[in-house]
Amino acid sequence: MSLAMTGALRVLEHNLVVYRRTWKGSVFMSFVSPILFMAAMGFGLGGLISRGPVRTVDGLSYLAFLAPGLLVATAMQSGYVETTFPIMARIQWERTYEGMLATPLRVLDVLAGEFGWLALRLGLGSVAFFLVMLVFGTVHSGLGILAIFVSVLTGLAFAAPILAWTATRRTTNSFALIGRFLITPLFLLGGVFFPIHQLPQLIQGIAWLTPLAHGVSLARSLSVGALQSSAFIHLAVLLFYASAGIVVARITLRRRLVT
């Protein structure tokens, strides 16, 4: 095993030891949240739609349309939550990273371990969500299982650039702004609750610049089993944001910690 991998695994092991104390609550929540959303939006709102003049959204029951979008949007929110305050704590308040870097570990090991761990966490959350989707009968294709990976990748596409940003901050002021002006608007307008093509052109354009719209679109087509060639563009955008974020995070975190 390469040196980089072993270092990352040691950081990941640290997070696992921390997680041992909190996993029960975390696993519980990763089921509760999707069940609540699916029940409220699917049965409540979806019930209204199915009795209305349109009946379906893009040819799907509202619940089947909504579920893959919510899956991906939940990963986006986790990616944001996990890379703001918790990372700030490890950089500045608890200075966990300073402790780690006094050992043979390098900045790259720390980052690889954190993103590896985050991928695992996003994976667990997405699997839980996917199980709820199966129970609600919204997965129409065997390809749907791949939506789990799309969800993880979308989470990382947000987590990596946000972590890169967090590493440059001395205060937490901007974290709420990211939530208010990026995460929440995307959640509402990024194609989760209704098709993006209903939005004005300008806002459509903006939505397609962000990873969420691509993640949602890809997950939805997998869930329905109607994959199109645009799938590669969606995948490329997600990979771009995740990998560019990691490259920049390596620079900003090193600049912060190795001075």
Add this chain to the structure above:
Amino acid sequence: MATPTTGTDALIHARGLTKRFANLTAVDAIDFDVERGEAFGFLGPNGAGKTSTMRMIGCVSRASGGSLRVLGLDPVEDGPRIRARLGVVPQSDTLDTELLVDENLFTYARYFGIARNEARRRAEQLLDFVQLRDRAHDRVEFLSGGMKRRLTIARALVNEPELLLLDEPTTGLDPQARHLVWDRLYRLKQQGVTIVLTTHYMDEAEQLCDRLVVMDKAKIVAFGSPRSLIDKYSSREVLELRFPIDATPALDKLNGLAQRIEVLPDRVLLYTNDGEAAAVAVHSRGLRPEAILVRRSTLEDVFLRLTGRSLIE
């Protein structure tokens, strides 16, 4: 100013070592060598460049100039290899408050690639060493400051380091906790661990250090053993005379009573080899201070002489 070298066996070898930040020179071309088995101190006021020097030795900060070898290796090229053989006690504890006391040691051992069973064994052994065994399963946040410091020291020992770096190991601790830390450091030194520490406590430097350098404004201003520094920059004894405020006698009344005389707002310090004799002489000149104290000269006198009395922030 260079410290004397005794060959190429030095664990740390620095020549012209410099650290510059944007518009500040934190360390300005300093030379020093740390030999295997000794306890070496960096003494200086806040902002003198001690921590910057320690961070360069610890391979988490790159020198802006000069040369530095640690354990015979280059900190820029061989950072991970050097750090594998170092123990670091940073100025702030950097303990993992999300983990229990013993988990802190266990996960830290794992960063060094120490096998799990061995990591558990060392964690137990080290908790004994720093007298924290009964707190093994407590949360770190419930430990006192002194306990956290001891845990940080235990953590720095988990890889059985050849060289232990301590940045202000006892700042903020109560006297009992300080003495316990000193006792453990002394034992480590006897076991052959080379110790490098920074401090602004003179008694700490006198207790622990075989040799030290005094840093001020990014430069080394003096070096030697605590005793030799006292001999060189101070006198054997100090006579302290306390007068009522604004009733300090004119300096000429004290002329010739000591090698050096320092007048402070409320006190006069006479640096002399015989404090008692000086006290008698003061009395015979008709001076009547409120209080008289004869004490041994300490590193503090050296320090204040070299770095000045004005408050440095």
